Amino acid sequence: MQRAVLNKTVRERIKQAPRDLLASVLAVIAPLDRWTEKEQTQAEVETFIMDQVYLSLPESPYTPQEKADVAQLVE
Secondary structure (H helix, E strand, O other), X not given: OOOOOOOXXXXXXXXXXXXXXXXHHHHHHOOOOOHHHOHHHHHHHHHHHHHHHHXXXXXXXXXXXXXXXXXXXXX
């Protein structure tokens, strides 16, 4: 699979995405008590991660499937 050449702005956005995601996830889970033990809370965190990945990664060069794959790796 051949990737498009990324301009500097897109590269920086891609590099910043995991930093922002980590900070956001930590902010979401910080007030939650034993969130990993509750299915509903786990699902909410997973949905949050998926939403953040879709919002932060640019549509080009990432396909929706690649974004879903990345979100699964994070979860």
